[in-house]
Amino acid sequence: MHKFLIRSFVSSLVLLFTLTVAAVAKDVKAAFVYIGPTGDHGWTYQHDVGRKAVEAAGFETTYVEGVPESADAERVLRQLANSGHDIIFTTSFGYMNPTNKVAKEFPNVKFEHATGYKREHPNVSTYAARFYEGRTILGTIAGTMTKSNVIGYVASFPIPEVIRGINSFTLAAQKVNPNIKTKIVWAFTWYDPGKEAEAAKALIDQGADVIAQHTDSTAIVQMAEKAGVYAFGQASDMDKFAPKAVLTSVENNWGPYYVDRVKAVANGTWNQKDTWHGIGDGMVVISGLDSQMPSDLQAKVKKLQADLASGKVHSFTGPIYDQKGNLMVAEGKTADDGMLAGMMTYVKGVEGDIPK
């Protein structure tokens, strides 16, 4: 009887231990905090596609959408950290301070902040994508495909991310076609289909025959389709919304990074990092090229894509001048990440002023 008790006690201990180990190895829980609704088919939507990849890799995930970049963010983060999440992704620039503040209170929870630069505690990493590399490709295509030499650009808000995109796009377009003119219209919204469509319509009515966008909805490519001009998809492949108009799309692909980082937590290999990945690492993906593009342009784009990926070509290679003609990047040099992160001046050739 005695022996039996001991034996069963030991075996249950062993069982318990195995269960615990299994649970520890499998039980990494990841949380995602979103600025917008997952149904925006843009920024947040693409992050959620990444989250689903984490889920598909066998991890449990949670998400909270529509979290304002205020004290509310702190409350949500604290709640997530308290409820057993091991890694929390905060997917908007404005979560920078709340993320660092809450990270201090929960040293055992890993925090990953998108598009920010503050890593005040060892458990905070930052990550972002080099979308401007994608815009170098779009600029090359736009400069080649335009017949009117007027290219329309619907912009959202005057922040470095958007300015960098405009600059990278214009530099590339000018390189293939020095006569082009980029007309920029600020919509002051990330997504409002009606407004975006109106902005695109205004540009088309003024003679733009290629439209680029840095807002999120598919309204612009649909408007381009109706008007018979070219456009580019933003954040996700928008080809099915406007099969004739969309020449290609720049897709945000967060999935591989997310899976990587969650796995690192599971394996105990997670460490603090600042990640800024581009085409080379697959975080920025160029969708299929439309068959309306001549084959030599397609070949050129494919080569450019490969060169950007390998680092042979940099989107911001000197000489680059600003609008007043001051040298920004010297000949043979490339812009460093510090300059890119804080870019708030137009390069030469962009018309108009940045709204203050």
Next chain:
Amino acid sequence: MIIDINFIGLIIASIMASAVPLILASCGELITERSGVLNLGVEGMMIIGAISGFALMTVTGSLIIAIFGAMLAGVLISTIFAFLTQTLITNHVATGLALTIFGIGISAMIGKNFVGIPGKEFPVLFQGLKDTIPLLGPILFGHSIVFYFAFALPFITSYFLKKTKIGLIVRAVGDSPESASNQGINVRLVRYACILYGGAMSGLAGAYLSMIYTPQWIENMTGGRGWIALALVVFSTWNPIKILIGAMIFGGLTIIQFHMQAIGVRIPVQFLTALPYIVTIIVLVVISRDSRKIRLSTPSSLGKSFHKDN
């Protein structure tokens, strides 16, 4: 930039297209308010119409079912508002706000499965005549049936309120429900009908956005147009023709400011963006400054609950 006459025609046509949802929702709300009910749920009813129209179009493939389904969805959600404010005598303002919050939430929930699906092309009328007349061609021809309906609606609404017996009853109920009730009019029934009509028009306005103007579904796609429609009703002093003017000015300035940006006019962009709101209010206040007329057209019992026993 070449300013030719067709360019102006194109701009006017896009201004009119952007005014459509505002006209529809405002004219619906105008009838509701004329019966003495203040329904702040326009934004909520619009977004419900938008998702219902888009979802029905995707699922059934029929544009007719989708358009009428969107109107019916607007009617259904406004029935909740009518039941609460007319039968349970709740506060109009609070109930209307709740309706908007409810509409935005539930549309997002239904809409989860419809994100990222392209819409269908909506047929336009008289496309062939578009190039026959300069300037007027693009303005008059090549639009959807909803477009033509929207521009007829202010005149129909005006005629209805001024010249028909039912219109008179609606106004009587809005001005003095007690007297109307003493005359044997079923105040609650009239108000129910006006609320449901407002819901149908808001639903149609939403469906125009998700099916015709920018055929797609994304969350919050009405982008505050319901609130602008509400403001238009008040600033037009409950006059449908002035709603038409206000909606055209608002839509017009939104589009013209984009043109000014593209031309490179050196005016701060933030100011240009605010321009539609400022100018619309100023113009409507100026054209409606006759205080006697305002008194006459303002529904006296607007937003006040009516108990039959009082």
